[in-house]
Amino acid sequence: MLTIAMPKGRIFEEALCLLRQAGLAIPEEFAEHSRKLTLTLPEAGLSFFLAKPMDVPTYVEYGVADIGIVGKDVLLEEERDVYELLDLQISPCRLSVAGKPDWKPPLYPRVATKYPQVATRYFKEQGQQVEVIHLNGSIELAPIVGLADRIVDIVSTGRTLKENGLVELEVIATVTSRLIANRGSYRMKTQMITFLCEQLTSVIQEGVSV
Ligand SMILES: Nc1ncnc2c1ncn2[C@@H]1O[C@H](COP(=O)(O)OP(=O)(O)OP(=O)(O)O)[C@@H](O)[C@H]1O
Numbered sequence: 001m002l003t004i005a006m007p008k009g010r011i012f013e014e015a016l017c018l019l020r021q022a023g024l025a026i027p028e029e030f031a032e033h034s035r036k037l038t039l040t041l042p043e044a045g046l047s048f049f050l051a052k053p054m055d056v057p058t059y060v061e062y063g064v065a066d067i068g069i070v071g072k073d074v075l076l077e078e079e080r081d082v083y084e085l086l087d088l089q090i091s092p093c094r095l096s097v098a099g100k101p102d103w104k105p106p107l108y109p110r111v112a113t114k115y116p117q118v119a120t121r122y123f124k125e126q127g128q129q130v131e132v133i134h135l136n137g138s139i140e141l142a143p144i145v146g147l148a149d150r151i152v153d154i155v156s157t158g159r160t161l162k163e164n165g166l167v168e169l170e171v172i173a174t175v176t177s178r179l180i181a182n183r184g185s186y187r188m189k190t191q192m193i194t195f196l197c198e199q200l201t202s203v204i205q206e207g208v209s210v
C-alpha cells in the first residue's frame with residue numbers, strides 16, 4: 001500500500017490531474033469539496049489523505065504518508081527531514097519581499113509574513129537585522145496599516161500587491177510543487193515510488209497541461 005498526502009486548496013486539482021495522467025485511477029469522489037479526508041483503494045494498493053499544505057511535510061516525515069505533494073515554499077519554511085524527489089512544475093509562484101514603493105524602512109525593520117523561518121534566514125543572509133512578525137494571512141494588510149515595513153509573501157499574478165499599492169522588491173525563491181517522500185518508505189517501497197516518479201516525469205516532460 002502506498003499512502004499519499006495531498007494538499008488541500010490551490011494545488012489540489014492540479015496535483016490530482018497530474019496523478020491521474022500518471023496512471024493512478026483516482027475516483028471522482030476524492031474531491032476537495034467533499035468533507036471526507038481519506039480515501040483507500042485496496043485493489044489499487046493506494047491510500048490518499050487531504051491535509052493543509054503546511055502540514056504535508058509533517059505527515060511525510062513521520063511516515064504516516066509515504067509520499068506527498070507540497071509547494072517548495074512550504075519545504076523551505078518547514079525544513080522537514082524528507083526526500084524531495086521531483087519538481088512537478090505545477091502551481092508556480094514566488095516567495096518575495098514586498099513593500100510600499102516609497103517607504104524607507106528604519107534601521108531595524110519589521111517584516112510580516114506567513115513564512116517566519118524563510119524570512120529570518122533570508123534577512124540574516126543579507127546581514128540585515130529585522131523583527132519578524134508571524135501572521136496567518138492577508139499579509140499585504142500589514143504595511144498598509146503600519147504593522148510592518150516589509151512583507152515576505154507569495155506572489156503569483158502580482159494582483160494582490162498591485163491592488164494594495166505595494167511592489168515586489170526582491171525574489172527570495174521561485175516556487176513550484178514538489179513530490180516528497182518519507183526516507184524509510186523510499187527504502188522499503190523503492191519500486192512503487194520509483195515507478196510513480198517515472199510516470200510523473202513522462203507526463204511532465206510531455207508538457208501535458210494540467
Ligand atoms: N497565489 C498563490 N498564493 C498562495 N499560494 C500559492 C499561490 N500560487 C500557488 N501557490 C501554492 O499553493 C500553496 C498554498 O495553497 P493554499 O493557498 O490553498 O493553502 P494555504 O496557504 O494553506 O491557504 P489558506 O491558509 O489561505 O487556506 C502554496 O504553498 C504555494 O506553493
Ligand SMILES: O=P(O)(O)OC[C@H]1O[C@H](OP(=O)(O)OP(=O)(O)O)[C@H](O)[C@@H]1O
Pocket residue numbers: 136137138139140153154155156157158159160161
Ligand atoms: O499575486 P497574486 O496572484 O495576487 O497571489 C498572491 C496572493 O495570494 C495569496 O493569498 P491567499 O489568497 O492565499 O490569501 P491569504 O493572504 O489569506 O493567505 C498570497 O498570500 C498573496 O496574498
